[in-house]
Amino acid sequence: MSATYRKLPRSFYLHPPLRVARDLLGTYLVRRVGTIRLVGKIVEVEAYDESDPASHSYRGRTRRNNVMFWKGGHLYVYFTYGMHFCANVVTGLEGRGEAVLIRAVEPIDGLDVMRRNRSREKKSAPPVNKNLTNGPAKLCEAFGIGREENGTDLLGEEIYITQGEEIPDSKIARSTRIGIRNGREKRWRFYVKGNGWVSKPWL
DNA sequence: TGGACGATCCCCT
DNA sequence: GGGGATCGTCCAT
Numbered sequence: 007m008s009a010t011y012r013k014l015p016r017s018f019y020l021h022p023p024l025r026v027a028r029d030l031l032g033t034y035l036v037r038r039v040g041t042i043r044l045v046g047k048i049v050e051v052e053a054y055d056e057s058d059p060a061s062h063s064y065r066g067r068t069r070r071n072n073v074m075f076w077k078g079g080h081l082y083v084y085f086t087y088g089m090h091f092c093a094n095v096v097t098g099l100e101g102r103g104e105a106v107l108i109r110a111v112e113p114i115d116g117l118d119v120m121r122r123n124r125s126r127e128k129k130s131a132p133p134v135n136k137n138l139t140n141g142p143a144k145l146c147e148a149f150g151i152g153r154e155e156n157g158t159d160l161l162g163e164e165i166y167i168t169q170g171e172e173i174p175d176s177k178i179a180r181s182t183r184i185g186i187r188n189g190r191e192k193r194w195r196f197y198v199k200g201n202g203w204v205s206k207p208w209l
Numbered sequence: 210t211g212g213a214c215g216a217t218c219c220c221c222t
Numbered sequence: 223g224g225g226g227a228t229c230g231t232c233c234a235t
Binding site for chain 1: 214215216217218
């Protein structure tokens with residue numbers, strides 16, 4: 007791969023979640039399973055930290071949220087609503103309880119496998135069905151991310167993030183976060199303006 | 210030990 | 223636009 011697509015170094019993740027959230031927009035999430043390579047451009051994210059009543063880490067470290075307290079650059083995957091998984095990028099130093107939820111990606115490579123993984127998806131409108139990856143649980147299903155991927159080191163070979171497209175500030179929108187009660191006033195959601203895979207472009 | 214609820218999605222009306 | 227699916231986690235009893 008060219009220099010443009012270099013894997014993000016550990017140092018990228020060792021910053022507060024608001025900064026990492028913004029910087030993640032335009033980067034490429036990569037999943038490798040054998041010879042298969044799935045790639046999606048990150049277009050929507052949300053930040054969470056330990057002082058934040060909406061965060062899983064708010065009430066301290068537990069078995070469920072343990073990975074959130076690891077050092078930046080790991081994947082925190084949680085199970086919710088009895089049937090869905092969501093993936094977060096852990097940020098900051100060891101012990102801080104910070105993460106960035108990946109809410110949407112634009113499919114770049116491996117779309118046939120993503121469609122197969124999203125088996126419940128019935129209608130497929132050409133050229134690409136945005137329904138494939140325009141939500142946090144949808145993209146996990148498309149990328150085959152579940153319980154077993156919790157704690158994955160993003161500097162490894164299985165799941166990682168590379169540099170991608172530079173998104174200028176003028177193309178970044180900011181809003182309150184989706185689907186939470188406590189801490190709903192915080193505008194800690196970031197997304198790429200006009201991108202067709204953003205989950206709720208009107209918010 | 211039990212019950213309420215959740216960083217969601219999909220189908221039905 | 224609304225509700226059901228479905229279960230791990232947390233907190234109150």
